[in-house]
Every structure is written in structure tokens, then in C-alpha cells.
Amino acid sequence: MKGDRVMKFAVLVFPGSNCDIDCYKAVESTIGQPVDYVWQTSTDLSAYDAILVPGGFSYGDYLRCGAIAQFAPVMGALKQAAEDGKYILGICNGFQILTEARLLPGALLRNKALKFRCHSAKLRVVNNETPFTRDYAENELIDIPIAHGEGNYYCDEATLKELQANRQIVFRYEAGNNPNGSVDDIAGICNRAGNVVGMMPHPERAVHELLGSADGKRMFTSILNAWRERSGAAVIGG
Amino acid sequence: MAQQLSAAKEPNAEQIAEQKLYKQMGVTDDEYARICGFLGRKPNYVEIGVFSVMWSEHCSYKNSKPVLRRFPTTGPRVLMGPGEGAGVVDIGDNQAVVFKIESHNHPSAIEPYQGAATGVGGIIRDIFSMGARPVALLNSLRFGRLENDRVRYLFEHVVSGIAGYGNCIGIPTVAGEVMFDESYEGNPLVNAMCVGLIDHDKIQKGVAKGVGNPVFYVGPATGRDGIHGATFASEELTAESEAKRPAVQVGDPFMEKLVMEACLELIDSGIVLGIQDMGAAGLTCSSAEMASKAGNGIELYLDRVPQREEGMTPYEMMLSESQERMLYVIRPEHEAQARAIFDRWGVICAKVGKVTDDGRLKLFHHGELVGDMPVGALVDECPVYNPASQEPAYYRENAAIDTLRYPEAANLTETLRRILASPTVASKEWVYNQYDSMVRTETFVRPGSDAAVVGVPGTRKALAMTTDCNGRYVYLDPAVGGRIAVSEAARNIVCSGALPLAVTDNLNFGSPEKPDIFWQLEQATEGMAEACRALETPVIGGNVSLYNENAKGAIYPTPVVGMVGLVEDVDHITTQGFKAEGDIVLLLGDTKAELGGSELQYVLHGVTEGRPPELDLAVERALQQAVLEAIRGGLVASAHDLSEGGLAVALAESCISGGGIGASVALETELRPDVALFSESQSRILLSARPDKADALQELLAARGVPCRAIGTVGGSELRITVNGKEGVRSDVAQLEKAWKEAIPCYMK
Amino acid sequence: MKAKVYVTIKQNVLDPQGSAVEGALHSLGFEEVGKVRVGKFVELELQTADRGEAEARVKAMCEKLLANTVIEDYRYELE
Amino acid sequence: MKAKVYVTIKQNVLDPQGSAVEGALHSLGFEEVGKVRVGKFVELELQTADRGEAEARVKAMCEKLLANTVIEDYRYELE
Numbered sequence A: 001m002k003g004d005r006v007m008k009f010a011v012l013v014f015p016g017s018n019c020d021i022d023c024y025k026a027v028e029s030t031i032g033q034p035v036d037y038v039w040q041t042s043t044d045l046s047a048y049d050a051i052l053v054p055g056g057f058s059y060g061d062y063l064r065c066g067a068i069a070q071f072a073p074v075m076g077a078l079k080q081a082a083e084d085g086k087y088i089l090g091i092c093n094g095f096q097i098l099t100e101a102r103l104l105p106g107a108l109l110r111n112k113a114l115k116f117r118c119h120s121a122k123l124r125v126v127n128n129e130t131p132f133t134r135d136y137a138e139n140e141l142i143d144i145p146i147a148h149g150e151g152n153y154y155c156d157e158a159t160l161k162e163l164q165a166n167r168q169i170v171f172r173y174e175a176g177n178n179p180n181g182s183v184d185d186i187a188g189i190c191n192r193a194g195n196v197v198g199m200m201p202h203p204e205r206a207v208h209e210l211l212g213s214a215d216g217k218r219m220f221t222s223i224l225n226a227w228r229e230r231s232g233a234a235v236i237g238g
Numbered sequence B: 001m002a003q004q005l006s007a008a009k010e011p012n013a014e015q016i017a018e019q020k021l022y023k024q025m026g027v028t029d030d031e032y033a034r035i036c037g038f039l040g041r042k043p044n045y046v047e048i049g050v051f052s053v054m055w056s057e058h059c060s061y062k063n064s065k066p067v068l069r070r071f072p073t074t075g076p077r078v079l080m081g082p083g084e085g086a087g088v089v090d091i092g093d094n095q096a097v098v099f100k101i102e103s104h105n106h107p108s109a110i111e112p113y114q115g116a117a118t119g120v121g122g123i124i125r126d127i128f129s130m131g132a133r134p135v136a137l138l139n140s141l142r143f144g145r146l147e148n149d150r151v152r153y154l155f156e157h158v159v160s161g162i163a164g165y166g167n168c169i170g171i172p173t174v175a176g177e178v179m180f181d182e183s184y185e186g187n188p189l190v191n192a193m194c195v196g197l198i199d200h201d202k203i204q205k206g207v208a209k210g211v212g213n214p215v216f217y218v219g220p221a222t223g224r225d226g227i228h229g230a231t232f233a234s235e236e237l238t239a240e241s242e243a244k245r246p247a248v249q250v251g252d253p254f255m256e257k258l259v260m261e262a263c264l265e266l267i268d269s270g271i272v273l274g275i276q277d278m279g280a281a282g283l284t285c286s287s288a289e290m291a292s293k294a295g296n297g298i299e300l301y302l303d304r305v306p307q308r309e310e311g312m313t314p315y316e317m318m319l320s321e322s323q324e325r326m327l328y329v330i331r332p333e334h335e336a337q338a339r340a341i342f343d344r345w346g347v348i349c350a351k352v353g354k355v356t357d358d359g360r361l362k363l364f365h366h367g368e369l370v371g372d373m374p375v376g377a378l379v380d381e382c383p384v385y386n387p388a389s390q391e392p393a394y395y396r397e398n399a400a401i402d403t404l405r406y407p408e409a410a411n412l413t414e415t416l417r418r419i420l421a422s423p424t425v426a427s428k429e430w431v432y433n434q435y436d437s438m439v440r441t442e443t444f445v446r447p448g449s450d451a452a453v454v455g456v457p458g459t460r461k462a463l464a465m466t467t468d469c470n471g472r473y474v475y476l477d478p479a480v481g482g483r484i485a486v487s488e489a490a491r492n493i494v495c496s497g498a499l500p501l502a503v504t505d506n507l508n509f510g511s512p513e514k515p516d517i518f519w520q521l522e523q524a525t526e527g528m529a530e531a532c533r534a535l536e537t538p539v540i541g542g543n544v545s546l547y548n549e550n551a552k553g554a555i556y557p558t559p560v561v562g563m564v565g566l567v568e569d570v571d572h573i574t575t576q577g578f579k580a581e582g583d584i585v586l587l588l589g590d591t592k593a594e595l596g597g598s599e600l601q602y603v604l605h606g607v608t609e610g611r612p613p614e615l616d617l618a619v620e621r622a623l624q625q626a627v628l629e630a631i632r633g634g635l636v637a638s639a640h641d642l643s644e645g646g647l648a649v650a651l652a653e654s655c656i657s658g659g660g661i662g663a664s665v666a667l668e669t670e671l672r673p674d675v676a677l678f679s680e681s682q683s684r685i686l687l688s689a690r691p692d693k694a695d696a697l698q699e700l701l702a703a704r705g706v707p708c709r710a711i712g713t714v715g716g717s718e719l720r721i722t723v724n725g726k727e728g729v730r731s732d733v734a735q736l737e738k739a740w741k742e743a744i745p746c747y748m749k
Numbered sequence C, D: 001m002k003a004k005v006y007v008t009i010k011q012n013v014l015d016p017q018g019s020a021v022e023g024a025l026h027s028l029g030f031e032e033v034g035k036v037r038v039g040k041f042v043e044l045e046l047q048t049a050d051r052g053e054a055e056a057r058v059k060a061m062c063e064k065l066l067a068n069t070v071i072e073d074y075r076y077e078l079e
């Protein structure tokens, strides 16, 4: 039975990653699936069903956030995994790495106010039909913290139109509360196929009430449920 | 002694003696004579350089040792007191908390971003060099008035330097304090504290154990960073000397992250015999101290030190303060194992020396002996001074000042708004929103309550932490101010639901060579020591920063207290915000007519005068014990300690932190209404409790002899305070919040 | 051989740092200043004597790493 | 008038960004590269026709805001 098989998660680790442990703990505590840290020199991700690219300051974020990490050996395997339709979630620095590697369109500029900002943020679930958001209601307002200095999403007009047309905008900051000046209040996007998501806010920091919000938990249950459905197993309650 | 070639231009031993060049390094004639005695000859340039830093106040505590002896440093939970990189306190289950505070005042005054950043980097190294995993950062800051351009520049860049370093390395910055007063103009205070967790059996020491063992250098290459500012008058300012000028230290948090992970992995492997960070005076201090603690000697081969710049001399290498470097000792057979770890993290590691049995620090450069000094003399034989102490005139004069001599504040609502908008009291969101306070996902109480609370992974325990000190009180009466600093820190810890464990302190004072400043130092440490004894919070480490002076004189004496407490169960975590409509508001403790050093005095009349509030340690202790008991008993909905701005500010903050919920309060008092609202009497706490728990809570407090009065209820969207039936304060909480939140951003636009 | 690389934010992309610097210059009294753009300036040394080769290499470095061509333009000089 | 300002980290001062970029270039196969330093490049327009005045103003801007002279050097060009 497929239902007996567990979903395997990888958390990539680059020199300077620092939300790797948080992602690892979040997978364990929310859905109890097996997780491995995968060091950036690895060239094989075939054993994993989902890959998390965590936040932090890979390579010190020198030059541009994510610029140096895009050349790490593991990135080839990550691109392959993306093509194979595996679930890939880039959070914060992970989002920056995915855009630098062109797995997602656009780029992340410095916050409009030029300051690093860390606080709770209200997000709108714009597209709840991705494998990452299916356990949310459409347009639901959720509470997920941000912590970044360069989260100002930018893409050109044509790309933005495409994102809108293809429902690739997954999360928006609540209107009037855009913390970084990003285009169209974008907080997270996905690729055309919908299996690669990048977002600035940190769902792994909102997985139980002691942390101030548990709204991030359903991102992890969504991924598991999407995978189970795809592999024909029972879906867990949301 | 062989002549060294590379440093041919450096003055020789005779020139140093004749021209008294040692004086430019801060070495006195007497100290110089003493050094000659230890060496049995005149020191050469490297040697006098090494002695000058080892015998500086920063490394030797020559002016502060006697006062530091007053602190209680032991207790049932103290596993390691002052002496090592940081103190260690037991928290049960074979786990311990490690913490320390350190100042970077002077570097931050020159280059605020890098000064503050490297201050954070330095204190983190102190923690992981003990083998502990750093889990939280705090910072205590003092600046002049924000009206001043340079002050705003310093404030802006100090904060972003702290953020830049802590955020990048991935350690949450969870608490701190910022105060503004012209006393700190030109000499800001930047104190950084780090807290770490460790298992008992992993605790490391900075000792050079085992004669013959190799000594390794880890971290980025050494440059001419922050070298002892002693440049020579004889040296003309040529292009060459300009290039040799000591450079400001620049922090590289990414590098520190790699060094930290690699060192923790190395320590985990169990092969480390001794490890120490290179802090102030870099290679000099770390090697001499490690040798001294083991009763051994060390030989260093300086040409093997990784170098960033060409032509570096032994003097420059020994005195460089390049950041992110460590020194460790292992057995020779473990070398390959250690190397593999550093290679994987991409960190440079070089064998630069050897442990010897002769008790000497010997420096070799390309095979030549260029320095040879007894380790004992460097570390332990610096003369200890007992500077003259005298009660200053201002202290006596202040006794006579009647703090009620100003007319009563007419409009209490407006007064509250003004005090809330005073930068010292105003919301520090502008500061702490720049800090990643959540990384590691253990931050259960973020900045914005009395103390931050950080979980102990895998347990139901948590650590509460805070820094506190009101320099105005300490200035007005150092003994009382010292007592208040410790008590307030402990009160903040208790209000968060934790038992205060221990203290790390940072003594920021003016020049100890001035008798009235030394008097402040003596009095303040005495007051702190009394409080530490009464509250059973021993001092497990700290830092001394003297000579904090500007054109107008010394800063306010500012002995910052960093404290950590233990939350036994996360269910006990309590925050300052009001929780629910209908909850009963209780005021614990007595309010007296105490305006000396208060925010009211400063904001309304622009003065800091009189005597500060009194503090009775027995009363304080009873209050704290009773409140902790009540919190653990599940009787308390919110707790907030009363500090700057008194009762009115505490009420406003509890409303704002409660999400904008209001409160209705009626005070009966014999005091003048403005005094009742803004007096800063000590040993007071504001609690709220569910109506069904309020009686039990009051009974418990009464039984413990703690004065307690129900003064109102939570609810609505307004804060209303009547005094003896007459309206005092009435305002929408939103209005108060606006004044409080927008004050600092408004200056910083 | 020495190379100097200038990386600037594309004209149509908003440059938050440039706007902030412009605002700060205005408030410092430099009101005559406009169109401020802040970019990067990278200096490096190449162990090549061949100018043509150096040029190709530097261009490759820019395309691959030094600039993100989604948002940035670059130019370089060899000395 | 246009001004270009180049801000570089002083020779003796550590440039972690430069080292990181150098390391990245090496691992990308650009092994011939050394001494990488990363600085800032600021372009701005001045509403002045007077070259002498422009020069004085730009110098003042550098000293006050554009460069942190404790750790950075600057130079500028007017066009």
C-alpha cells in the first residue's frame, strides 16, 4: 500500500543557512514525516519527495542575497527535482536563491525602507489550489512572521501579467500593510507548474501557539496531503 | 635576544627606555620598571606592546579588581563563576545556561556600525568558546539626545550594526534597552549580551593543557585591524605610515557562523583540551591566559599565523584585533580529525604554537626568538591600584533638593502623552523590528514585554532574560541606583514567570582616576552586591568599561545588569499586556513621593536631581517571591513591573501591549495626583487577574505581607484614571499608542 | 591585468537605495541633486596578459555572478 | 552636470564581501582572479553649470554621506 510509505523531506544547508533547523523541526512537529539535512555539496536529491530551501544568509548574502548559493553543487539536483515535479519550497533566503537560480521569475530587491524588518505579518492566501496551500481557504487572512532586509519582490510588467494570469501569486501582504514595497503586494509566488513555491514570510516560525501563531502549520499539512493524494494514499484531516 | 629583520624600523629597547615610548602605550614609569624587573632587562618593542595590552585596564582590571571582589559569585546553581569566557549556571537535567555581557563603547563611538557589530561578534565567541550553543542576544544602549544629528547617526548605525551581525549569524536578538540622555553625548554605551545552552559535561576551559601539545589558530587571516593605537611620535606621516595605520575592525558574521559551527562540532567530538576566543588584544591575551591557567608556557611561531597583509611584524600580529579568531589546544594525534572539520566548513586552521613547561610566552619569527616573557607576570602581576575615592559635592547638594518644588502638572493626560513620547520611555519597536528576534523558533516572548522568554529545546523549560540600569538613579545615589538596577532586572524576570538565577554586569563608568568617579564605582558595586545577595542572584561574570567621558565630563555611572531566569514550565510564561475585558487590575507595593531622577522630572523640567527612589531589599524580595508564587499558581493574567514613568506609563503599556484594550482605574491617595501617577517608587508591580481568581490572588499577597490594592478593571478602548474621584487621565488607548510608537520613528525619518 | 566592473540597477527598476540617498542629500541641503542611483563597483585582478581573453572572462563573470541581469546592468573596464 | 562617485573600502580594512565574491569566482572556475574588492558606485545629477562649484559640492556629499571615511575612500568624476 502506498499509504504506508512516508513522505521524505530534505532541508538544504548552505554555509550561512540559519533557518535550516527551524524547517526541520517544523516538518517533524507538524506532520511527523522524516527529514534530512542535505549539505550543499550533495548532487543527488532523488530520495526526497519534497525539498525545503531554508532562510538565513547563505554565503553571508554577500554581493546579492542568494547569488552565490545558486552555484552550489546541490543546485543541479534541485533543478532536476523541480523538473521532476517534486515539491520545492523556498523560504526567505530560499526564495532569493530560487529566483537567482531562475527557478522562479523576478528578483528580490532591498526593502523600500532599506531596513531589515522582523515582525508578524498578515497574508492573504491568493491561490489555495497549489500543493502548498490547499488546506487554507481562498482569500483567508493568515498570520505568518517576516524577517528580511531584501524582500521587495520585483518583476517587469509582462512577467507580472503572466503571474496574475496563471494564478502564480500564492500569497499577498494584506492591502495597506506591504512591509517591503514589493510589486502587487506579492509575498509568495509559484512556478507555472505549481510545484515550486518561493515566499518571504516564514511559515516554519508559525507552527504552534507559543510562537504567536500556528497558521503556518497548514502549509506543511497541505504538502503532505497533496503528495498523498498524488500517490493515492489517504489524506489527513486539515 | 636576536635582532629581528622585518621590524628594522621599530624602536629598540634602548630607544623605548630613553624616549619613554612606553608611555604612549599607557604604561607608567613604575609599571615599566616593574616589567624590566620581571624580564631582567629592558623589553623590546613586541614585549612592551604585549605587556601594555595585558596590563591595560581592559585585560587586567587593575583599577576595578578591588571593587569586583564585593560581588557574591557563588551559589548552589553556579557551575562556573567569573574568570572564564562566561559564567555557567545549572538549570537541571544536566543542562546549564551560559551568559555574559560586554561593552564596545569606544569602537562604536568611532565607527558605530562596525563597532556595534564586532561587539556582538565578540560576545558570541565568548559563549561558544565555552562549548555552549548561543541561543539569544540582548543589547543595552545609551545615547545622547535624539535632537542631535551625530546622536541620530550613532543610534541608527549602532542598531543596524547589531542587527547586521546577529541576523546574519542566526541568533535571535530578543531583548535590551535604550535610554537617551545628554550625559551620553559623544560617548554612547553599546553593551551586548549573549546567552547560550550547554550540557554539563561539555563545558570547556581556556587552558593550554599538556606540555608538547600543538596550539592551533582558527579563523580568518590576521590583518592590521584595531592594533593598539600606539603610533610613534618619531614616525613621520608618510604614505607608508598611513598604509600601516591601524585599521578599524570590520566584522564578518558569515565567517563567525562558520567558525562557530566548526568549533562546536570540534568540541562535540570530545578532543579539545582547551579553547579560547581572541578578543581584546587578540593573540596576546588568548595565548598568555591559556598558558597561565594551565600553569604552562606557550611558544608561538608567528610566521605561521595566517596573514591578510604583507610584511606584518610580530608586534602587529600579537596586537591585532582581527575578528572571528579562536585558539585551541588538542593532542597531536587528533590533528587530522580537527582539520577535517575545519576543511568541511571552509575555515582556515593553522598550527601556530606549542605548549611548553617553562611558564614563558616565547615568540618566534622565522626561527628567531623575538619575544620572551614570563606568563605569570603578564597575567597576574599587573599592579593593582586602589584609586582615591571621594564623595562628590553634587551628591551632598542633591540631598537638600526638594523634588516637589515644581508646580503640580496641570494636565495629566497631556503629561502622560508627553512622557510616553519621551524617547527613553517610547516604544523601541523601531529598534527591535530590525532584529531577527524569532530565528531558532524558540522565542516565546519577543521584545516588548518586561523580559524576553526563550524555550529550552526539547523540554518544558524556558529562560527569561533582560538587561536593566537607570543611570540617572545611579548618578544621584550610586548605592541605591546599584540596588535598583539588580532589583529591577530581577523584577522583570519574575514578571515573566521565571525565577531569577544570576547576573552578568557591565560597569560603564568615567575615569577611575577621578576620585568622585571611583567613589561612584565603589558605591554602585556595593549596592549591586547587596541586592545580589538579597535576591540570591550571584554575579557570574561581567565586563568593566572605564574612561567613558565626553567634553563635559563623565557619563552617568551605568552599571548595566544582565539577568537570566528560569521558567520551570512554559505554562508559567506571563506577559505585560492586559488579557481580557473584566479582569481586575491590582497594584502591588507602596507609592511614595519619589520624583528624583524620574522621567517626569526630566521631561517636564529638564533636570535630574534630588535623591532617587528608595529600595528596601527585604520588601523587594517578598514582593518578587509572592508574585512568582502567584504566577506559578495560575492566578495571574498579566504582570508588568513599574519603572520609568511610574504607574501611569505601566498602565498605558499594559493596555497597548494588550492589543489596545482599555482600563478604568480609580486611585485613592494622599499624594499629589501627578506624583501618584508618575512617581518611580520601587518594588511595585501591576498585575491583572480574572475576576474569579482575584480574591485568591489578593489573599495570597496579603498572606505574604505584600501591599496590594485592586485599583480597577480592564475593558473598553480608553484608559481612564481617576485620582480621589477626580478625573486624572482619559484617553483612547489608540491615541496613547500613537504617541508612544511614533516618537522614535519621528526623530529617525 | 586589472578589471573594474560597474553594476547598476536598470533604469526602469526602482532603486530604493538611490531614492533614500537622494532624500538624505536633500535634507542635508544638497537640493540641487537628482536622479541618484546606487550601484556596485567591483575591482579585481586577473592573471592574464591577453586583453581579448580577459574581456571574455570578465563578461562571463558579470553574466554569471556579478550582476543579476533581471534587475541590473553592468559594464566593465580593463586596465 | 553628472557626477559619478566611487566608494571603496580602504586598503587595510577587511572586505568580507570582496573575499566572498573572490571565493565564489574561484569555485566557478575563474581561478585567475585575485584581490577582489567590492565598493559602491553612485551616479547623480547636479543642477549646476559651474564645474568648480559642482566639485566642491560633490566632495562635501562624499564626506558627509556617500562615504564613511573611517573605513572607506572615495573618488569622483564630473561629466
Ligand SMILES: Nc1ncnc2c1ncn2[C@@H]1O[C@H](COP(=O)(O)OP(=O)(O)O)[C@@H](O)[C@H]1O
Pocket: B138, B139, B140, B141, B173, B174, B175, B176, B177, B178, B425, B428, B431, B432, B446, B447, B448, B449, B450, B451, B452, B467, B468, B492, B641, B643, B644
Ligand atoms: N535595544 C533593544 N533591543 C531589543 N529589545 C529592546 C531594546 N530596547 C528595548 N527593547 C525591548 O523593549 C521592551 C521595553 O523595554 P524597557 O522599556 O527597557 O523595559 P523595562 O522598563 O521593562 O526594562 C522590552 O521588551 C525590551 O526588551
Ligand SMILES: [Mg+2]
Pocket: B449, B450, B492, B640, B641, B642, B643
Ligand atoms: Mg519592565
